[in-house]
Amino acid sequence: MKVILGVTGCIAAYKSALILRLLQEQGHDVIPVMTRSAEEFITPLTLEKLSGHRVITDLFEDHSPEILHISAARASDLLLVAPATANILAKFAAGLADDFLSTLYLSTTTPVVIAPAMNVEMWRHPATVSSVKTLWDRGVVFVDPESGYQACGERGEGRLADPARISSAVASVLQGTRSLEGKSVLVTAGPTIEDVDPVRFVSNRSSGKMGYALAAEAFNRGALVHLISGPTALDPPPGVKVTWVRSAKEMAEKAYSSFPSADIVVKAAAVADYTPVDVAAEKTKKGSSRWMLELQRTEDILLELGKRKDNQLLVGFAAESKNLVENATEKLQRKNLDLIVANDISQTGSGFEANYNQVVLVDREGLAEESPLLPKSQIAKQILDKVEVLLQRASTVSEESNES
């Protein structure tokens, strides 16, 4: 496939040569486009020699009758901008077209993947945050920058994502089935952490693997994915918007604010059911005997989402050690869900922390479908296949009721 690689002016521009190579290794024909300021950081000759294409920078450099930005846009399958500066994000968001790359962005109808890179304060600036949000809402896929040492000497978020993550996001976009294109999917994943004092906490064994696999699969199917994650040791899937939370309370706040704009909500997180009544500001010194820790119930986020449900398709999980289907069905009804994924946590090699899972999918009609023991990535496919069937069913029902 043909990928246009847009390179903009920041120090990470030198990494564009590696990104170009990785895309070629995937079998793509890469056409480089550079902004004027990118040329200050890497010479067009480098990308020209690697790609075998003339590097386009100037809107007016070509005097052939062909309109270059239109023909480039039509002849390509994807536009990747890596690294993308705050300036190009602002231009794309505002629809400015004052150079070749921004004009190309406006004329392309292909998927757009952007990997930003900039100083941490520039990345956090409300102007940049709002450009990213505008573009994300338009369906642009972001490969978020990473945290670490920056060329300016500061540390923090803003460093260009690993080139391998960028090329794998491109691969997912190009290979995906696009069956969830236009859908907004909210996934919660991982454990929550309930602080007891500055050094101790109450949590659970969730690794986040199932939720992350669901987020990755939804992204592969073309959805706009927002992952709300508790602390995990995993790298979030590229292309997915991530909001990090710690406690059940924080997860609830973020889930409630993102819920109205979601079409599909998958609540894979293992939310703590109890949290300490008091969080001590100082480390609690050990006494001579027992420590009675008083816990109170957290809010059941899924139950609340079920009450607020409008047109969203709501998927919950049920971790059970006995009476799997009965308990899951009771949760499905009580929490007003469309689908529940039940897993038997008494089974070894499946569920919490494991790479594999075996689940039963129970829908509102009481149909229970049992999966074999499969890698979580395969279970994610089965869950989303079922979600697509339910979406299809819901749209047929609404068409029939409109006709009558």
Ligand code: CTP
């Ligand atoms: N859940 C939630 N908020 C909570 C607890 C659970 O949103 N405070 C969600 C989980 O994300 C999951 C579902 O509820 O999708 C079921 O979680 P599970 O722990 O199996 O069940 P509970 O409803 O907490 O009931 P119990 O622990 O009594 O089995």
